[in-house]
């Protein structure tokens with residue numbers, strides 16, 4: 001079976017286009033709010049500009065430009081002195097103007113990279129470009145998915161939300177790599193403060209995938225331009241999560257392999273990822289660039305960012321923070337990873353590590369707190385307003401006022417399940433560690449009540465002391481320190 005051997009030697013080539021919704025207060029070309037209200041009616045956050053009414057003029061949002069510059073800097077991209085906007089023409093109900101304002105030959109960022117850890121190796125994914133554009137409206141396919149719906153509703157509240165589209169080089173060699181990349185990209189975007197991962201549809205991915213002959217792949221893993229151009233690729237749309245990207249691409253790789261195995265060609269087309277059915281479906285043949293009739297957006301003058309770009313700072317990013325945490329707090333690689341991937345976790349850890357013991361803080365934040373949150377399907381952002389209470393819990397453990405076991409099993413769980421604060425739980429459950437007077441009284445009682453054990457101790461029976469320690473622990477409800485009790489008992493018995 002020669003065709004079988006040939007298809008099995010094919011290599012997977014994937015490139016991503018990632019649409020990131022920027023966290024600005026208002027839309028990219030008008031003053032409409034970008035903040036969805038809880039029970040918002042469709043088409044209420046709109047104006048003549050984002051509805052594309054004749055004669056309405058766009059005004060560029062400064063915050064969106066700053067966010068794009070930050071993204072460019074974080075991706076180590078070039079940010080040219082001057083950038084321009086274009087109209088991308090297409091006819092579709094989500095776009096009332098029949099063109100999208102986007103960028104074309106002079107994007108705000110070009111030629112960057114992002115380093116990703118995949119299993120044990122590190123891969124550098126090239127970033128071709130990142131450009132600003134407006135989000136179209138959203139379509140609701142009533143009574144089914146896009147290919148089965150009876151009719152479709154249009155909501156323009158999303159129209160005009162600022163997007164940065166990040167286009168990668170076709171550098172991915174497996175679906176798993178795209179998942180790692182998207183997770184890393186989200187970390188970086190969150191650190192930059194330009195993006196809200198918890199918002200529905202804030203990250204949307206188009207995934208381009210093809211199978212190229214194995215022998216076309218160079219020794220360094222790169223694929224030459226002509227092999228890329230020759231391979232028929234499909235573009236999978238409607239991917240909105242890391243896991244979704246991996247699943248959609250795994251499906252698509254198998255589908256393409258099967259087609260080639262049966263001696264059929266892969267069509268160059270746009271496909272739709274149907275999350276609930278776990279399949280991709282054909283939507284249309286791939287439009288060529290000339291179909292879009294790109295031309296300059298005459299209503300927006302070229303934008304000079306030459307001086308401005310230098311004055312836009314970016315914060316410390318996850319990789320740098322990971323290394324600093326290791327050096328500064330002596331964390332191992334695994335803890336440093338866990339403590340830095342979400343910015344809110346890293347901020348909290350840093351705060352408690354500086355106030356208490358960094359090792360103790362690492363165990364408490366990385367293992368206990370994140371573990372218990374994870375178990376309840378919660379994230380640190382769900383308890384953002386209670387971080388001081390968790391710090392107080394760590395303080396109680398650090399000061400020896402609460403045993404580790406009680407802190408974890410009673411207090412932390414109570415805090416998460418009942419919403420109480422640590423001092424209230426300690427008080428209610430009587431968990432505080434015993435004070436010296438209490439321990440001394442319990443020692444005296446244990447000696448008075450157990451003359452036989454005392455006699456055994458004086459006869460040199462070391463086992464007797466353990467029995468007496470147990471008696472004191474019982475009398476203090478487990479709140480005394482066993483080492484301290486042992487020392488006190490010996491002191492009394494040797495008097």
Ligand SMILES: Nc1ncnc2c1ncn2[C@@H]1O[C@H](COP(=O)(O)OP(=O)(O)OP(=O)(O)O)[C@@H](O)[C@H]1O
Pocket residue numbers: 013014015016017167168169170171206208209210227228229231233235
């Ligand atoms: N042979 C290939 N196999 C897989 N991906 C590829 C291949 N060649 C290019 N790509 C990827 O396809 C994407 C091209 O995106 P780009 O936006 O430039 O073009 P487009 O998809 O034709 O345009 P649009 O989506 O805006 O209509 C990039 O992510 C690139 O890495």
Ligand SMILES: [Mg+2]
Pocket residue numbers: 017206235
């Ligand atoms: Mg595309």
Ligand SMILES: [Mg+2]
Pocket residue numbers: 017167
């Ligand atoms: Mg594109």
